[in-house]
Amino acid sequence: MLDKIKSLRIMRTLSSVKWAVFCLLALFILVFAGTVYQAEYGLYLAQERFFNSFVFLLFGFLPFPGAQLVLWILFVNLTAAAITRFQYKWSKIGLTVIHGGILLFFISAFVTFYYSFESNLTLNEGESSNVSAAYHNWEISAWEKATGKKSVIAYDADHLNSNAVLRFDDLGFSLTVKNYYPNSAAFSESDKKDAVRNSSGISILEERPVDHDPVKNIPSGKFVLTQANSPSQDIILFGGDMLPTQITAGAKHYELVLRRKRFELPFAVKLVDFRMTKHPNTEMAKSFESTVEVQTPLASREVIISMNNPLRHNDFTFYQASYSIGRNGEETSTLAVVKNKGRVLPYIATIVTFLGLVFHFSVSLYRMRAKDPA
Amino acid sequence: MKKNIIACVLTVVAVLSFSVFASAEEGKFPLQQFGRMAILESGRIKPIDTYARHVLLQFSGKTTYERKPALAWLARVIFTPTQTRDDKVFLINNAEIAHALGVTAESKRRYSFAQLEKGFHQLEMLAASANQIEPKSRSVVENEILRTFENLVLYLGLTDSFSFAVPHVDFSISSGNVVRMLQLPETQKEFTFLEIALHSDLIRPVADSLTAKNSSDWTEDEREIFRILSNMYQWSQYFRHLPLMVIPSEGNHEQNWLSPWDAMAQEFHSEKIKKEIIFLAELTRGYQDKQPIVFDLAAKKFSDSVRQRTSDVRSMRYIDLELSYNRAGYFVFSHIFYWLSFLAFIAFAVNGKLNLRFASFMFLILGFIPHTAGLIFRIIILGRPPVTSLYETFVFVAWMSVLLGIIIEKVNRKWLGNIVGSIAGVLLLIIAGKFSSDGDTMKMLVAVLNSNFWLGIHVPTITMGYAACCVAGIIGHAYIIQAIAHPQDTAQLRATYKTLLMSLGLGLTLSFFGTMLGGIWADQSWGRFWGWDPKENGALLIVIWCIIIFHARIANMLDELGVAAASIFGIVIVAWAWFGVNLLSVGLHSYGFTSGVAAGLIGYVAAQVVFLIAGVFWARKRLKI
Numbered sequence: 001m002l003d004k005i006k007s008l009r010i011m012r013t014l015s016s017v018k019w020a021v022f023c024l025l026a027l028f029i030l031v032f033a034g035t036v037y038q039a040e041y042g043l044y045l046a047q048e049r050f051f052n053s054f055v056f057l058l059f060g061f062l063p064f065p066g067a068q069l070v071l072w073i074l075f076v077n078l079t080a081a082a083i084t085r086f087q088y089k090w091s092k093i094g095l096t097v098i099h100g101g102i103l104l105f106f107i108s109a110f111v112t113f114y115y116s117f118e119s120n121l122t123l124n125e126g127e128s129s130n131v132s133a134a135y136h137n138w139e140i141s142a143w144e145k146a147t148g149k150k151s152v153i154a155y156d157a158d159h160l161n162s163n164a165v166l167r168f169d170d171l172g173f174s175l176t177v178k179n180y181y182p183n184s185a186a187f188s189e190s191d192k193k194d195a196v197r198n199s200s201g202i203s204i205l206e207e208r209p210v211d212h213d214p215v216k217n218i219p220s221g222k223f224v225l226t227q228a229n230s231p232s233q234d235i236i237l238f239g240g241d242m243l244p245t246q247i248t249a250g251a252k253h254y255e256l257v258l259r260r261k262r263f264e265l266p267f268a269v270k271l272v273d274f275r276m277t278k279h280p281n282t283e284m285a286k287s288f289e290s291t292v293e294v295q296t297p298l299a300s301r302e303v304i305i306s307m308n309n310p311l312r313h314n315d316f317t318f319y320q321a322s323y324s325i326g327r328n329g330e331e332t333s334t335l336a337v338v339k340n341k342g343r344v345l346p347y348i349a350t351i352v353t354f355l356g357l358v359f360h361f362s363v364s365l366y367r368m369r370a371k372d373p374a
Numbered sequence: 375m376k377k378n379i380i381a382c383v384l385t386v387v388a389v390l391s392f393s394v395f396a397s398a399e400e401g402k403f404p405l406q407q408f409g410r411m412a413i414l415e416s417g418r419i420k421p422i423d424t425y426a427r428h429v430l431l432q433f434s435g436k437t438t439y440e441r442k443p444a445l446a447w448l449a450r451v452i453f454t455p456t457q458t459r460d461d462k463v464f465l466i467n468n469a470e471i472a473h474a475l476g477v478t479a480e481s482k483r484r485y486s487f488a489q490l491e492k493g494f495h496q497l498e499m500l501a502a503s504a505n506q507i508e509p510k511s512r513s514v515v516e517n518e519i520l521r522t523f524e525n526l527v528l529y530l531g532l533t534d535s536f537s538f539a540v541p542h543v544d545f546s547i548s549s550g551n552v553v554r555m556l557q558l559p560e561t562q563k564e565f566t567f568l569e570i571a572l573h574s575d576l577i578r579p580v581a582d583s584l585t586a587k588n589s590s591d592w593t594e595d596e597r598e599i600f601r602i603l604s605n606m607y608q609w610s611q612y613f614r615h616l617p618l619m620v621i622p623s624e625g626n627h628e629q630n631w632l633s634p635w636d637a638m639a640q641e642f643h644s645e646k647i648k649k650e651i652i653f654l655a656e657l658t659r660g661y662q663d664k665q666p667i668v669f670d671l672a673a674k675k676f677s678d679s680v681r682q683r684t685s686d687v688r689s690m691r692y693i694d695l696e697l698s699y700n701r702a703g704y705f706v707f708s709h710i711f712y713w714l715s716f717l718a719f720i721a722f723a724v725n726g727k728l729n730l731r732f733a734s735f736m737f738l739i740l741g742f743i744p745h746t747a748g749l750i751f752r753i754i755i756l757g758r759p760p761v762t763s764l765y766e767t768f769v770f771v772a773w774m775s776v777l778l779g780i781i782i783e784k785v786n787r788k789w790l791g792n793i794v795g796s797i798a799g800v801l802l803l804i805i806a807g808k809f810s811s812d813g814d815t816m817k818m819l820v821a822v823l824n825s826n827f828w829l830g831i832h833v834p835t836i837t838m839g840y841a842a843c844c845v846a847g848i849i850g851h852a853y854i855i856q857a858i859a860h861p862q863d864t865a866q867l868r869a870t871y872k873t874l875l876m877s878l879g880l881g882l883t884l885s886f887f888g889t890m891l892g893g894i895w896a897d898q899s900w901g902r903f904w905g906w907d908p909k910e911n912g913a914l915l916i917v918i919w920c921i922i923i924f925h926a927r928i929a930n931m932l933d934e935l936g937v938a939a940a941s942i943f944g945i946v947i948v949a950w951a952w953f954g955v956n957l958l959s960v961g962l963h964s965y966g967f968t969s970g971v972a973a974g975l976i977g978y979v980a981a982q983v984v985f986l987i988a989g990v991f992w993a994r995k996r997l998k999i
Binding site: 016028031035038282336350354364365 | 414416417418419628629630631785828872875876879880882883886887890891893894895897898899900901902903904905906907908911912914915918919921922925926928929931955
């Protein structure tokens, strides 16, 4: 069976080393172009355009494979080569191990790319929370006001099109999108205040060009609120609203908000203390660290998170990401929260590949010396 | 014959060391103890000798002034400021700035304070408007204005920093009564701020009683006392926040160091600090009165007192070591020896005498010894791996490349290692020298880098990868030149090619491991293994390039000459990853990119491309392929 597969013409083609060389050249160009592009357009756009894409237009007109496509082809190429071309014998063990390690890198890239999420948690000293927020993904959420345990219904807001309908059936209303702007500014006009419903009194939205740094975008949208037994009404949700917008349906009150996507953590984190030290007589930070308390239903423990020294709990890892110190000295610490089931995979892949390389080149050196003694 | 070579080499060493010791003897005034005094600057405790070098380098682009060491110049600025007004130490690269300040442009581009003084107000306004502009988008001229302004401000600060120890007309006392009241020597007319401050308690009661009296009823003596005390107040207000933080605070002697003026303002109540300030005044007097013994002794007493208070501070223990590091100039020695090694090799290549090849190897080893010593000293002084700034990485990569050259020579035993080691040593140390002109090459690190473990394994690994790839590239040059010069000597060509492959393999292994270690470090501190950030991408490019060469070779897309050419291009990629990326982050659209480094990089790449095209073409013809 295996021999049959091996002898297939398509396998010979797929496993060609020339493919690998061309893919690597394409990757080389992508990495270089993606670096230069960053200087002008920022990291996020460079990633979207060169690395996360399958195909894009180089210089605006030349179709070029994105890194995702190139890496898929390389993966297929390497897998095919592993089936048909590799010689599994002791003299080639180094090469086999190297390529095994590289296959592991592909798997870890796949797992990380599709199955991990990043968010952040900003806490004041003494504050505790079990909800972390996304950096630049937004959601529209609604819940009934004044019920004990909040049950929140949320829609992903990043790709809303005009005329899309968001149904909140359990709450008895729905929203139809009139306009949605990924980045915007909002204004209020005193005479039109009551025409549109909004918690901050906003009546006009203005679209803004999307910022290179996606964190800086503040989206907004104009919606039509439809309820049974009452006339439809315009409603504005702005990413910068301080409070949720109130809606009344029948005898019940609801709250509606456009906000950064929330993730509920299976435990709470409390910031006990934040400390920063500087190099003597300079403004240059030497270290930051946060003392936090991880509160699970069963037990709680205190941990120090500092630069290069994260907290790991279940699949979650917390990193010291940022901080701020207010005018009155109140300290706020921002922790990056990452959930990645594949986080040890690149570690293993690194070690495997490295050992393979060391072994292979040592053996080559030994053979070279043995063959022609200088 | 070999004996003769060794004798020659030893003669060169002797001459060189003599010249160094001779230059150390320069300057009649004994400054050793003064240079040994500790100072806290830019977050690091260092000897004043180091500080003087950095300040002078920052001012003038050189570490000596009129062939005298920086320390001698700094002593003059601090203790006899008026004598330095005509020293041409301020480097202004742009003639237009000199014109704007009303000074005629000098051919050496260095100006004295007396020349620039008239335009100081103008400069202040220019600097204020340059300061409004974001650092990234400042032009070369704007940066130069800011630099000049900061230098002048620092100079002025330095000239005032010891004024408390100099008699001044503001503290002249004509009334014998007041002098007696202060218990000061009656023979003296003018006093120093410090002398009055030390005795001011004696006239305090009189001063306090003045508030109750109408000023018209004050006696002559009372008026005198009032004048002196109000001058004291004004001086203490005026001379705040000056440079030269040489006095560790009593409360926090590790973090908080004070300039003499600030120490008097804040901690004069402490007996120890009072004593130290008195030593500084003795130091000033010793210098001004040209009494070397008084000067030296005061510096020693001051240092002893500070050292006694800071014996638990790590960096205080390495002050003397840093001094000897400064004096020895290890890398200068290495550089000279690498040049000699290179010249000996060229002579060997021309006339083929084996002795010259041996001499070349000897010089390589001789350069390598101080190079290693210098690196070890830096590691001990800073307590961290020597790879945290571009300057340091160049020194380190040079060291690694020479080491590889020596190993290749031991293995190959022909000549290849000599040329690889000497070329890499000479060129990389030249570039390192360019980067050292920023000032302090021993800077403090930002928080994320402040981890000795990761810094110690990731950065050295990746820079060793740079070195191995550079070595492979140099061997690539050697291969092409060899193919042109001796195309029929296939055995030699083959040997060079194999060494090239091994270096490339080492380069791939180290670059790969270093890059992935960087990923692991990033995962440890930021939570992501890979983020396509410019520095990561640069390192990845080297790895991809090495992989491409090895696979293209297997797929018969590159022959031996092709591999050599591709390895040469590998150096271009290393240069890009190493510092090209840093230029990019300054911003392609700012003038930063036209600075010397970028121009050098572009020139280098152009030269390399020309060599590649012409060399490969010619070599193909000679090899008949």
